[in-house]
Amino acid sequence: MAKKLMIVESPTKTKTISQYIGKDFDITASMGHIRDLPRKKFGIDIEDDFKPHYVINSDKRKTVRNIKNKAKKATEIYLASDNDREGEAIAWHLQEILKGIVDKDDIYRVVFNEITNQAIQESIKNPGHVDIDKVEAQQARRMLDRIVGYKVSPILWKVIAKRLSAGRVQTVALRLICEREEKIRKFKPKEYWNIYADLKKNLEFSAQLKKYNRKKAKIPNENKATEIYDYIKKQKFIVSKIEQKKQKLSPYPAFTTSTLQQEASRRLGFSTKRTMQIAQQLYEGVDIKGDNYGLITYMRTDSVRIADGADAELRNFIKNRFGKKYLNNFRRKYKNKSKTQDAHEAIRPTSSNRTPDSLKQFLNKSQYKLYSLIWKRFVATQMRPAKIMKTKLETEAGKAIFLTRGSIIDFDGFMKVYPHVYIRNRGEKLPDLEKGDEVDLIKLTKEQKFTKPPSRYSEATLVKKLEKENIGRPSTYSPTISTLLNRKYVYIKKKRFYPTDLGMIVEEFLVDKLEDFFNVSFTAKMENFLDEIEAGNKDYIKALRDFYDDFMEQVNSIDVKKEKKKIAKETDIKCEKCGSPMVIRWSKQGPFLGCSNFPKCKNTKNFTRDEKGNIQITKPTVSEEKCPKCGGDLVLKEGRYGKFWACSNFPKCKFTKPHLLEEKCPECGNALVKRKNSKKRTFYGCSAYPKCKFITNKKPVKIECPECGAPTMFVKSKMQDSAKLVCLKCKKEIIK
Numbered sequence: 001m002a003k004k005l006m007i008v009e010s011p012t013k014t015k016t017i018s019q020y021i022g023k024d025f026d027i028t029a030s031m032g033h034i035r036d037l038p039r040k041k042f043g044i045d046i047e048d049d050f051k052p053h054y055v056i057n058s059d060k061r062k063t064v065r066n067i068k069n070k071a072k073k074a075t076e077i078y079l080a081s082d083n084d085r086e087g088e089a090i091a092w093h094l095q096e097i098l099k100g101i102v103d104k105d106d107i108y109r110v111v112f113n114e115i116t117n118q119a120i121q122e123s124i125k126n127p128g129h130v131d132i133d134k135v136e137a138q139q140a141r142r143m144l145d146r147i148v149g150y151k152v153s154p155i156l157w158k159v160i161a162k163r164l165s166a167g168r169v170q171t172v173a174l175r176l177i178c179e180r181e182e183k184i185r186k187f188k189p190k191e192y193w194n195i196y197a198d199l200k201k202n203l204e205f206s207a208q209l210k211k212y213n214r215k216k217a218k219i220p221n222e223n224k225a226t227e228i229y230d231y232i233k234k235q236k237f238i239v240s241k242i243e244q245k246k247q248k249l250s251p252y253p254a255f256t257t258s259t260l261q262q263e264a265s266r267r268l269g270f271s272t273k274r275t276m277q278i279a280q281q282l283y284e285g286v287d288i289k290g291d292n293y294g295l296i297t298y299m300r301t302d303s304v305r306i307a308d309g310a311d312a313e314l315r316n317f318i319k320n321r322f323g324k325k326y327l328n329n330f331r332r333k334y335k336n337k338s339k340t341q342d343a344h345e346a347i348r349p350t351s352s353n354r355t356p357d358s359l360k361q362f363l364n365k366s367q368y369k370l371y372s373l374i375w376k377r378f379v380a381t382q383m384r385p386a387k388i389m390k391t392k393l394e395t396e397a398g399k400a401i402f403l404t405r406g407s408i409i410d411f412d413g414f415m416k417v418y419p420h421v422y423i424r425n426r427g428e429k430l431p432d433l434e435k436g437d438e439v440d441l442i443k444l445t446k447e448q449k450f451t452k453p454p455s456r457y458s459e460a461t462l463v464k465k466l467e468k469e470n471i472g473r474p475s476t477y478s479p480t481i482s483t484l485l486n487r488k489y490v491y492i493k494k495k496r497f498y499p500t501d502l503g504m505i506v507e508e509f510l511v512d513k514l515e516d517f518f519n520v521s522f523t524a525k526m527e528n529f530l531d532e533i534e535a536g537n538k539d540y541i542k543a544l545r546d547f548y549d550d551f552m553e554q555v556n557s558i559d560v561k562k563e564k565k566k567i568a569k570e571t572d573i574k575c576e577k578c579g580s581p582m583v584i585r586w587s588k589q590g591p592f593l594g595c596s597n598f599p600k601c602k603n604t605k606n607f608t609r610d611e612k613g614n615i616q617i618t619k620p621t622v623s624e625e626k627c628p629k630c631g632g633d634l635v636l637k638e639g640r641y642g643k644f645w646a647c648s649n650f651p652k653c654k655f656t657k658p659h660l661l662e663e664k665c666p667e668c669g670n671a672l673v674k675r676k677n678s679k680k681r682t683f684y685g686c687s688a689y690p691k692c693k694f695i696t697n698k699k700p701v702k703i704e705c706p707e708c709g710a711p712t713m714f715v716k717s718k719m720q721d722s723a724k725l726v727c728l729k730c731k732k733e734i735i736k
Contacts, residue, residue, distance in 0.1 A: 005074035006110075007067060007094055008082050013115065016285030016292035020475045021124070022118040025443040028070055030081065034060045035093045037142065042150050044143055050544045052143060054093070054286065064097060071098050076106050076125065083111035083344060084300050084475065085534065092135045113307075114350045115285060115294030137534035142505045143544060144168055144526065151555050152514070152654055156506065161586045162450075164506060168526070169472040170483050171510050171518045175492055175538070177457055177466060178507040187453035191223035192218070197402050198397065198443040201238055203431035207395055207402035214399070221450040225446045232397045233444055239437040241394035249382040249388055249421065253304035253334035254346035257474030258467045260299070260374070265460035266370050268419060269495070272459055272478040278370045279347070288362045292352055295359070296374055300475045301344035301599040304334040306381070310345070314352040314382050326416065328384050335444055348378040376418045383414035387493070388423060393428050395439060406430040456496040472525035486680070494621035502590045505567065513558050570596065571615060577603045589638075593617070602651055621647075629655045642675040658687055663700035664711035666729045672712070702723055 003026045008014055011029045018027050035054040037043035045051040056064055070076055077098065078620075079091035095107055108127035125276050145168055152166040193207040193216075209217045212228060212507035255263070260279065264270040270278070285292035316326045327527040349371070354370040363371060363426055387410040395402045406428040415421060433439070457465065472480060485488045489503030499507070510518050526547070533536040573582040573593065578697040582595040582605070590664055592616075593600040606618040621636035633650040636659060648693045660671035665686040671686045684700055686692040698714035705713055705727035713725040716733065723736045 003077045006078040012284040084130045088134040114297040133536045140540040162675035184453040189450040199439045201439040207404040210403040211401040235397035238378040240396040243392040247388045248385040262460040317352045380418035386413035387411040666710040669696040
């Protein structure tokens with residue numbers, strides 16, 4: 001019997017949705033995009049109105065054959081990819097490959113914001129068609145990115161180093177990080193002093209000097225601090241002003257993609273990539289007692305809107321769980337910044353009755369943490385405001401005025417569920433005082449301070465900045481950050497972004513040569529163009545043409561030879577082989593010293609910089625062994641796939657050998673080697689390969705297995721306690 005066919009993006013969705021669509025439907029997954037621009041060709045015919053040349057992805061050929069075979073047997077096709085630009089493009093590509101197999105009138109587009117029975121049945125009853133405006137917006141974005149990548153990246157390869165890349169959004173994000181670093185490096189701290197008083201009247205409280213001699217207290221040095229300190233020490237402290245006011249604090253709206261990424265970074269320590277991966281799992285469905293349930297609404301959204309039915313259910317839940325005193329008097333609604341942001345709801349639980357604790361046993365730790373954050377934020381939206389009593393107290397000591405602030409929560413309101421709110425001087429209770437009361441000085445202190453430079457970006461603050469400046473879209477923040485890290489343009493230290501030397505030189509070159517295109521305002525303007533295309537208000541061909549002509553004019557004006565000479569900065573270090581000056585050159589790994597007499601002299605050296613920025617040559621690790629071919633020294637080097645020994649007489653002698661670890665292979669007893677695969681992931685293998693094919697991604701530890709005597713044990717899992725070791729021969733586990 002012929003069936004209707006529904007095509008979704010992921011196999012997880014098929015399991016969840018199949019529970020709701022019944023026996024009349026067959027369901028399959030496209031596994032994301034099935035077609036794209038070719039990897040090794042430009043793929044855009046500029047002269048033919050930017051006609052894209054799409055090809056089926058090599059890893060999707062089997063998937064496409066499967067979809068076509070199922071489509072031949074189907075009476076109707078329902079394209080159920082995600083409800084955003086990328087999802088619309090996937091639906092359009094599916095429609096294109098099914099031309100000639102299925103009548104176009106039998107192909108429908110269905111979208112749902114949540115994977116629930118009600119939402120899916122409603123979408124099937126009211127199917128639509130592919131939104132071509134949304135598809136054109138996605139195509140315009142894809143082609144813009146392809147133009148920038150294919151026209152600029154080769155210039156980077158010629159001027160700086162191979163395998164570098166530029167990107168429309170990526171480069172502007174890098175610019176923000178580099179410009180912040182430049183401000184930090186140029187920052188000169190200024191000294192200042194603060195004076196604090198510990199006072200008492202029934203209760204002890206602290207105060208800070210705010211005014212002196214009727215002016216704002218500015219204490220530039222220790223002498224001035226001591227002068228004021230000595231004066232205050234002799235004065236009586238009299239309460240001169242008391243102000244108390246009640247403040248209502250309303251809950252935040254439910255999460256958008258951006259605010260979820262920011263809050264998950266701040267509260268849970270999740271990267272944007274990890275947040276989106278877990279949110280995808282919660283959206284697509286989690287196994288609960290043998291059935292799959294979508295637990296949250298679609299996680300790529302700019303909207304703060306909530307459906308009427310969801311709010312009605314939530315208000316009923318709050319009344320039953322917390323009582324009427326916690327339920328807001330009216331249904332609270334939040335407004336979006338623009339109409340283009342209203343395609344989806346905000347991110348919320350598919351049912352507020354599914355509390356985090358009721359689901360805890362079915363979720364892993366990360367899923368539970370993120371679901372709890374989403375659930376609590378949503379529940380708070382229909383709860384009453386918190387009431388805060390704020391007190392401002394001024395105390396005079398002669399011509400000095402000290403200030404104390406306190407904030408007490410009178411009614412917790414929504415904070416009963418979502419306490420993640422900053423309240424200045426929260427919980428600081430002050431004694432009952434009246435104007436004119438004298439208070440006792442317990443302790444007076446003066447403290448030296450220095451002004452601080454601006455903070456480096458964390459993932460949360462970078463995402464906030466990108467959103468504020470309208471750079472990219474929330475769905476692109478995670479891949480943008482991943483690209484910067486993978487390209488080694490930036491690295492993360494103590495949860496902050498630092499640009500590498502390579503990142504700084506790439507950013508400096510691109511901004512210098514293509515400033516008109518790699519700046520905040522232009523990138524934001526292009527995002528607005530894409531929104532206008534999606535709304536049907538702009539011709540995407542004209543937008544691409546305007547961009548391309550101006551962009552290529554500047555790209556073609558770049559003198560590669562001239563720029564390459566400017567990038568290679570000469571140093572006062574002489575080449576010990578030919579006496580020529582050494583210059584700073586670049587590779588994908590970063591800067592190195594190379595002889596200016598290249599290619600006649602191919603001498604190179606690695607280096608670091610000291611605190612003052614001076615070059616310090618890194619001495620190579622030299623083996624006790626000599627090169628068996630020429631007798632030269634063997635030095636330790638690091639290549640694309642890990643460390644290895646190489647002859648110091650390279651390129652005359654090209655002898656190399658693996659760098660062996662102390663740890664031995666548990667299978668054959670030969671030394672292990674540490675390597676990296678093409679995706680830069682570390683693994684450990686036997687040095688006797690291919691005779692012994694032992695391989696693992698677990699870190700080896702030089703401890704003999706107490707059970708079978710294998711020479712090496714391995715850290716069980718990076719995600720677990722690193723003290724747990726496992727023998728890969730007999731599976732014995734121990735605590736180190």
